[in-house]
Amino acid sequence: MKLKQFALLLCCSVVFLAMKSKAPIPAEASLNGAWSASHEGQQFSLLLQDGYCMFTHYDLAGKKFMMTSGGPYTVDNGKINVMVQFNSADKSDVGKEHAYAFQLSGDDLSTTVDGFEIKWKRVDEGDKNLAGNWRIIKRRQGDQMNDIPLRARRTLKLLTGTRFQWAAINIETGEFSGTGGGTYSFKDGKYTENIEFFSRDGSRVGMSLTFDGQLENGNWIHSGKSSKGDPIYEIWGRMK
Template identity: 35%
Template sequence: MRNVSKFLVFILMISALVVNAQDVPIPSAWSAEIAGQKAIMIVTDGHFSMAYFDAKDHQFGYTEGGKWSMASDASVKLVREYHTKDTAMVGHEDIVDVDYDGQRLFIGTQAWAVLDDGAPGDLGGAWMITGRKRDGEMQPMRRGSRITMKIMSGTRFQWIAYDTATKKFSGSGGGTYTSTDGKYVETIDFFSKDNNRVGAVLPFDFDLKEGDWHHSGLSSKGDPIYEVWSLRE
């Protein structure tokens, strides 16, 4: 009986150490070095994005992302909405093995180190632009296959403009952000259209109204902007 009790205690101790994919913090951000490039992955509830770029010369590599869902306790289903390196992957479904040890996330054999677990930012989630002020009037954005998304963890952001029907990619940029006392500030780490923008710090005002993100300030060109972003389903 004593040996049985010791065995049960051992099993309980091992069980307490088991962490599976369902325990991954959402939203969160992760980093890895893949094929000589820096990779940043942002995961939110139901959406993900990966960006690859050279951290030394600031050259943008490519980005891919879309929707995810649990396939099992140890695997996820990925459906890509964009893939700038291989457009044939758009719409393709993959089932990939996922493991999480409390610090590192393994997707297949690739290890990702955690950057944040959704804190401290106020804007974690996958947002889609739904309105823009023009000539003093707020105009709703027509919904269609063209999507402008901004995906956020607690400290990282990435925006992506793409078309799921034509598979056309219009641009992407990302980096770190802070959101404090109504001030939203971006620091750019990569930008597909102009790597000279890397390092730029862009301050904006932000407010959350009825679940929507109201974003205002000056664009990188110095033009006034007022945008409304809504969480994606």
């Protein structure tokens, strides 16, 4: 199978959805956390946290972003049910719901798209650091902090125990404005991102950015400089 065809199958079916289970999934089994897979030197990232998922296909060595998709999900009777809120390769998929079965065995997750099996390995269990689904609720502009109400156009940042991905999307129009992601650490008030993919500018892949960070009243206060060097001061809250 050609890689282009492979990626298209992943995109259209939101790759991680698939495959009928041979046995019921135990109630205690959890998909939370980060999962990774590779094919012909290219990478696939799957983040599942706080009922939200993001899937991304990228080429780390070539610094190329291929596509991403995601949205809220639930697990019921051995199936993952996903409501697509963004798809960078196919905006017509936004608003559609997909229900698929899967196989989970320890730290191994198997999915199949049109007979093509993908084997994922667990990266982390999404149980520490800043793990959660976050959105910007306030941003400083000049000397003033401005509220950012929840609207159809939004910026989300999904974090597991070790990986992150942000996405700027419009869940009504299907407009996709950009994404980036990779690994992160949060220790002693310092939040550091290591960029592995960036849809707007591949030259930023490999960069590490460090910010001041703290949790206060359940919110995440995030300040420092962006990848462009612009000062930022943001307050992020968990999606309800």
